[in-house]
Amino acid sequence: MSNREGTPKFPDSYIGDKSVEYDNSKWMERNQKKSTLLCLQYLRDDKLDNLGTHNILNGNHYIIVDLGCGSGFSSEILVENGHRVIGIDILIDMLSKAKTKKKISENKKNIELILADINFLPLKETSINHIISISAYNFIIYGTETIRDKFKTVNNTAMHLKKILKPKGRIVIEFYPKDEKELELFTSSFKNNGFDGFIIKKNPAQKAGQTYLLLKKR
Numbered sequence: 001m002s003n004r005e006g007t008p009k010f011p012d013s014y015i016g017d018k019s020v021e022y023d024n025s026k027w028m029e030r031n032q033k034k035s036t037l038l039c040l041q042y043l044r045d046d047k048l049d050n051l052g053t054h055n056i057l058n059g060n061h062y063i064i065v066d067l068g069c070g071s072g073f074s075s076e077i078l079v080e081n082g083h084r085v086i087g088i089d090i091l092i093d094m095l096s097k098a099k100t101k102k103k104i105s106e107n108k109k110n111i112e113l114i115l116a117d118i119n120f121l122p123l124k125e126t127s128i129n130h131i132i133s134i135s136a137y138n139f140i141i142y143g144t145e146t147i148r149d150k151f152k153t154v155n156n157t158a159m160h161l162k163k164i165l166k167p168k169g170r171i172v173i174e175f176y177p178k179d180e181k182e183l184e185l186f187t188s189s190f191k192n193n194g195f196d197g198f199i200i201k202k203n204p205a206q207k208a209g210q211t212y213l214l215l216k217k218r
């Protein structure tokens with residue numbers, strides 16, 4: 001999610017004082033939680049069913065992975081909605097703040113927070129119902145230089161996400177690809193690795209407009 005100062009930078013915007021600033025921002029909390037609620041709604045989107053075999057989520061509670069869970073605003077909403085959550089983040093400065101969140105510490109049996117890289121998830125095959133990611137997935141190509149490296153990273157990760165999902169698993173990603181070319185790189189990685197889906201753009205004319213990727217395992 002863009003903040004009031006502009007586009008966040010990984011890792012600088014999420015370490016040391018910046019991580020404290022992030023976690024104390026009511027504006028950020030409100031926006032992350034609002035986006036998470038929308039992701040939960042999109043997980044149930046009927047249009048995903050027209051893309052393949054019929055599959056309507058029925059209000060059950062699921063095992064949901066929160067990729068790039070940060071300081072836990074999104075994970076709190078998932079737990080509050082009765083889901084079992086696995087929050088993944090690569091930075092201890094962010095993850096340690098998630099651990100102290102009231103709703104998270106009160107719900108320890110329903111939430112696991114893991115310090116790990118989205119690109120190398122320590123999760124078993126077909127163990128997860130659904131995946132969400134809020135304002136983090138664009139960072140998975142951090143550190144890659146060439147288009148070939150970026151391609152390899154996004155494809156390997158999409159392939160791995162397919163493996164950890166149970167049949168009919170869904171993914172909803174809210175993220176900030178830097179341009180249309182980068183958006184295509186991400187969307188094609190999912191299409192090429194066993195997912196159907198589509199994009200929803202919210203307020204595309206605005207700088208802070210959000211891009212959502214809605215995906216279903218084929």
Ligand SMILES: C[S@@+](CC[C@H](N)C(=O)[O-])C[C@H]1O[C@@H](n2cnc3c(N)ncnc32)[C@H](O)[C@@H]1O
Nearest residue numbers: 068069070071072073074090094117118136139
């Ligand atoms: C904007 S924050 C996410 C906020 C989160 N949704 C929340 O509710 O607080 C982006 C997060 O993505 C994490 N991140 C970036 N690259 C990552 C990677 N490769 N693996 C895991 N986490 C990553 C960052 O450490 C940061 O905490």
